[in-house]
Amino acid sequence: MKRFLPWIVPGLLILVWQAAGQTGMLRAQILPMPTAVASAAWTLARTGELWSHVEISAWRALTGFAIGGGIGFALGMANGLSRLSEAVLDSTLQMVRNIPHLALIPLVILWFGVDEQAKIFLVALGVFFPIYVNTLHGVRSVDRHLLEMGRAYGMTGRQIFLRIVLPGALPSVFVGLRYGLGIMWLTLIVAETISASSGIGYMAMNAREFMLVDVVVFAILIYAALGKLADSIARWLERVCLAWNPVYAKAR
């Protein structure tokens, strides 16, 4: 019974929305009824158009995330472990961090046009910083006592890294990961809306030109669903990887 409680309010909202449309209080040009959105979704799914847009958007998101996240993780680890690397790189990265990555859109369009690289570059840049900052913080906050214990028990550098530093930094890395996922979708929405010839954002902008408001609303819902999906996967990974931590074990 408890499981249904969170669904009552959204369910009611949809009913009210539908009723408002049905009675003409809400015009379809402003916000089409849920049933209209559903039927637009059905049409898009049947023609296959939906899947090709979702596919290209997901590909951009994941590629950009892998590149930005990978570099962020590697640099975070390097700067957390090596004072030298940190001295050389950290202040520069912190400076660059102050530039909102979306402010680069005009420049990025000049560089890459409306090509795939533009979107992937922006996503990678946006995802980089939260992962970098949180990985660095995670490595820094690894319990010094445990490091000393590892050394006292004769662990090699490699063992200390794999058995103490990496798992110790992981909770913080996950914070960065989930934050980065949020930025990933946000960046992609903006980038696809402004300049693209495919993807969910393009589908929405294209629909706007033809006044297909139901498709626009549907595109927004897809973004929400994809964002939720990514977050759920991250949470699940977190629960699996951090099962030792009572904070996450309880959330199961």
Next chain:
Amino acid sequence: MNMHVSDAAPDPAIRASTRGARVVLRGLEKSFGAHRVLHGIDIDIPAGQFVAIVGRSGCGKSTLLRLIAGLDQPAAGTVDPGGEIVRLMFQEPRLLPWQRVLANVEVGLAHADRQTRTRRSQDVLAQVGLTGRGGDWPAVLSGGQKQRVALARALVGQPTLLALDEPLGALDALTRIEMQELIETVWREKGFTAIVVTHDVTEAVALADRILVVEDGRIAMDVQVDVPRPRRRGDAAAAAIEGRILDRLLTRQATFSA
């Protein structure tokens, strides 16, 4: 009271031959910046002896123990635990929270093959009274149980020298007494040399063959505890020794504040 001493107290000479390390410190010095913490420590600890180091907070007990355990290097002097297997136990259990109890114990046995590691670790867990807890996360254990795991991890590598830095400092009174008995039991069984730092003089007298009082970076007192084992709480000879040491520590404090 002291009549039974010679036959009941463990004989270091006999232990020496087998599994304890002899520890020799000569002219040991250590400074942190301009602050000289230890000056000229000379100690000779026979194999198998149980030594307690007591002293006021900040007098350099931990520093001394870390030098003995090889965790730090002295500014001058030599530490010779004779190429032995040294294990250290701290006030905090320092378990890896992301490894289960058994894997934590196995940390103490890095070089054995997997099967031996698991089997020996399980044996030691049983010795410290944690049979069947190998699959638990450290987070679900009580403070005393965590220290038992830390003890098991230290013991599984069959050390010849076990160095303990206030290992029971964070435990409640009853758990402390239980742990003291456990440590004494395994020490008697295995015959390693034990050096325990403690701020609790009662604990020192309950456990040790010999108590070293550190003051101003030097050994101020070197007391033999000739009380037969197993020791009863409230033993008169033990109480007398405890009194002498406490007097020394407290007089110093009075002199300082005067």
